[in-house]
Amino acid sequence: MSVAELVLRSTRVITPDGSRPAAVAVAAGRITAVLPYDADVPSGARLEDLGDHVLLPGLVDTHVHVNDPGRTHWEGFWTATRAAAAGGITTLVDMPLNSLPPTTTVDHLRTKREVAADKAHIDVGFWGGALPDNVKDLRPLHDAGVFGFKAFLSPSGVDEFPHLDGDGLARSLAEIAGFGGLLIVHAEDPHHLDTAPQRGGPRYADFLASRPRDAEDTAIATLIDRARRLDARVHVLHLSSSDALPLIAEAKREGVRITVETCPHYLTLTAEEVPDGASEFKCCPPIRESANQNLLWQALADGTIDCVVTDHSPSTADLKTDDFATAWGGISGLQLSLAAVWTEARRRGHGLEDVVGWMSTRTAALVGLDDRKGAIEAGRDADFAVLAPDETFTVDPAALQHRNRVTAYAGKTLYGVVKSTWLRGQRIVADGEFTAPKGQLLTRTP
Numbered sequence: 001m002s003v004a005e006l007v008l009r010s011t012r013v014i015t016p017d018g019s020r021p022a023a024v025a026v027a028a029g030r031i032t033a034v035l036p037y038d039a040d041v042p043s044g045a046r047l048e049d050l051g052d053h054v055l056l057p058g059l060v061d062t063h064v065h066v067n068d069p070g071r072t073h074w075e076g077f078w079t080a081t082r083a084a085a086a087g088g089i090t091t092l093v094d095m096p097l098n099s100l101p102p103t104t105t106v107d108h109l110r111t112k113r114e115v116a117a118d119k120a121h122i123d124v125g126f127w128g129g130a131l132p133d134n135v136k137d138l139r140p141l142h143d144a145g146v147f148g149f150k151a152f153l154s155p156s157g158v159d160e161f162p163h164l165d166g167d168g169l170a171r172s173l174a175e176i177a178g179f180g181g182l183l184i185v186h187a188e189d190p191h192h193l194d195t196a197p198q199r200g201g202p203r204y205a206d207f208l209a210s211r212p213r214d215a216e217d218t219a220i221a222t223l224i225d226r227a228r229r230l231d232a233r234v235h236v237l238h239l240s241s242s243d244a245l246p247l248i249a250e251a252k253r254e255g256v257r258i259t260v261e262t263c264p265h266y267l268t269l270t271a272e273e274v275p276d277g278a279s280e281f282k283c284c285p286p287i288r289e290s291a292n293q294n295l296l297w298q299a300l301a302d303g304t305i306d307c308v309v310t311d312h313s314p315s316t317a318d319l320k321t322d323d324f325a326t327a328w329g330g331i332s333g334l335q336l337s338l339a340a341v342w343t344e345a346r347r348r349g350h351g352l353e354d355v356v357g358w359m360s361t362r363t364a365a366l367v368g369l370d371d372r373k374g375a376i377e378a379g380r381d382a383d384f385a386v387l388a389p390d391e392t393f394t395v396d397p398a399a400l401q402h403r404n405r406v407t408a409y410a411g412k413t414l415y416g417v418v419k420s421t422w423l424r425g426q427r428i429v430a431d432g433e434f435t436a437p438k439g440q441l442l443t444r445t446p
Contacts, residue, residue, distance in 0.1 A: 003027045006425050007041050008384065010050040014057065014356050015376050024055065026382040029424030033378050050386055053419055056356055057376050058090025058122075058383030059338060060363040062147075063237065063261065063309035065330070066092075066124075069115045070100025075314045075403050077119035080334060081439060083401035085121045085429045087335040088385030088418040091364070091373050091442070092122060096129035096150050097161040098313070104129040104161075105137045106144045113441055120439030121428060122421075123383075125367065130172040130183065132162055138175050145443025147367040148182030148235070153219045154190040157284075157329065163190070169226060177232035182366075184235040187219035188285060200325035202277035207324035211286045213241035220244045224251045224258060233257040235366065238311045240266045240285040242295035249304045259306045259366060262296055264340040265331045267308065269408060279320045279327035280408045283313070297348055300358060307362040308355075310337045317406050332402045336395060338385070339414040346415060352389060368445050382425035391417040 004025035013022035013034065021037035025045075041047050061084065068076040084092055094112070096103035103109050103126055116124055128146035130138060138149060151172060152163035164172060176183050192215035199206040220236055224247065227234040236248070239262045251258050265283060270290040274281040281287055299305040313330025321327045333340070338359065345355050364374025372381050394413045397405040420430035428435050 003032050004042055004045040006046050006048065006382075008048045008050060008055055009037060010055040011037065011052050013055045013376060014353055016361075019351070019353055024376060026425040029382055031376060031378050031380050031382050034376060054352060054387045054389055055376065056088065056352065056385045056387055057360045057374055057380070058385055058421065058423070059088050059359045060091040060367075060369065060373050061089050061309050061312070061334065061337070061359075062093045062307075062363045062367055063311045064092045064094055064334065065098045065313045066094045067098045067314070069111065071098055073403070074098070074316055077116045077124065078121075078437075079401060079403040080312070081119065081121035081124065081437070082434060083335040085421045085434065086401050086418065086432070088338045088387065088421055089334060090122050090383035090385070090421060090423050091125070091369065093125040093127055093147055093367055096127050097156060097158055100160065102129050102161050103127065103146070104131055104134050106140045109141060109144055109146065116441060119437055120441065121434065121437045122423060122439045123442050124439055125442035125444075127184065129161060130164065130176070132164060132168045135171050135175050138172065138181070139179055142179055142181050142444075147444050148184050149176055150184050150186070152186040153222070154186070154188040154193055154215070156186070166222070169222070173226050173230055173232050173234070177230045180233075182233045182235060184237055185223055186237050187223055188215040189218040189222070192218055198325065200323055202322045202324065204271065204274040204276055204278070204281070204324060207282065208271055208286050208288070210325070211284055213243045213288070216241035216285055217244045217247065221247055224248075224256055227258055228254070228256050231257065236260040238263050238266070238285060239296070239305060240288055240292070242292045242299070245295060245299045245304050252304070260304065261307045261309050262300070262305050263309060263311045264333050264337045265408060266296055267293060268340045268344045277322035279322060279324055280406050280410075281331070282320075282324055282327050282329045283311070283331045284329045301350070307366060308341055308358040309363060310334055314402055314404050314406070316404050320406055331408050332404070332406060335400050335402065336407070336409050336414065338387070338418065339393070339416040340409060342389065342416040343414045352387075369442070371445070382422065384422040386419045386421070388417045388419055389415060391415070393417055
């Protein structure tokens with residue numbers, strides 16, 4: 001058998017070649033081999049027999065708002081990474097806004113890293129931000145190891161992170177393309193938002209009308225056009241509008257370097273079920289109708305949508321008022337994302353292999369970590385989630401590790417119980433018990 005300090009054995013291991021019984025050998029935090037289930041365990045190696053529980057690669061969530069420092073009362077690295085670990089996520093990439101300062105200069109990145117260093121229960125990387133006035137800071141941030149740059153094409157909701165207009169997008173994207181970077185974009189067109197009806201109040205239908213699909217569609221068309229001209233690499237964040245899918249598919253066929261994500265809440269929740277006044281369901285772009293959701297699932301299946309990430313965007317409970325116009329927009333989903341997606345995926349005939357592809361393999365590839373993360377194969381980090389896929393649980397907000405336990409999933413029964421989570425061959429959570437933080441701060445591979 002290969003060199004091993006630890007062997008994890010399961011009747012069902014999700015590998016790049018499919019699901020099979022296997023024994024996974026680990027040494028020095030890395031997978032050294034994936035061997036037959038009945039392979040001999042070497043002398044001195046510890047055996048963890050997982051029985052029929054499924055061994056998955058740890059999930060990689062590339063869209064998380066940790067809000068630390070500055071708005072730590074909303075979330076924070078300690079609580080966010082515990083919630084992630086409890087949900088089988090072993091790597092996250094933190095968004096540059098909702099923290100103070102935002103990650104828009106190298107000094108601000110240094111501040112963020114210092115705050116995160118001793119609080120991370122899982123591995124953490126960082127996005128930089130692209131603002132109207134920080135084009136000069138983009139290359140230094142890239143050289144300092146951020147995984148790419150977040151931009152808004154409409155107001156972000158916080159004053160310290162203004163959006164890019166057409167000229168600003170052109171300048172930032174040209175700069176980023178010049179050094180081979182990645183621009184990730186909140187794509188809603190401000191003109192369409194400004195001209196949409198803005199009624200306010202508790203009716204979800206009114207809020208939905210205020211964030212129309214054509215705001216997304218127009219912004220995505222603009223982004224595709226810019227990326228095509230510059231041969232730039234771009235990524236569409238949190239796609240909710242199915243109307244944009246033909247445009248995206250055509251751009252991909254043409255060779256435009258565009259990738260696309262969607263989120264668990266768009267795949268599992270529908271506008272028809274949102275009660276009036278229930279702003280725990282508010283996010284931007286919004287949760288849309290069930291017919292729209294069906295098309296998002298089809299786009300995942302055919303590859304038009306590349307991956308699924310949480311867009312975990314928490315706030316304090318008092319900001320979730322019953323007025324959809326003024327309530328904070330964001331859904332906390334770190335701890336529940338795997339179970340939520342798996343519950344709906346299995347209902348629609350997808351397998352765990354598909355879920356791993358969307359939430360681990362492709363997200364790792366998005367940020368260039370696919371030499372280390374995202375699959376169970378020799379040479380990768382020994383990051384795992386152990387899942388009981390047929391067990392169910394009912395979501396109790398009190399059981400969540402998020403700092404503010406507001407959730408759109410309260411009371412829902414979900415499939416998929418995470419029994420334990422492992423980081424570089426060490427079990428970091430099992431049955432609700434956590435170790436001390438063992439996460440590392442990650443940088444982009446040059």
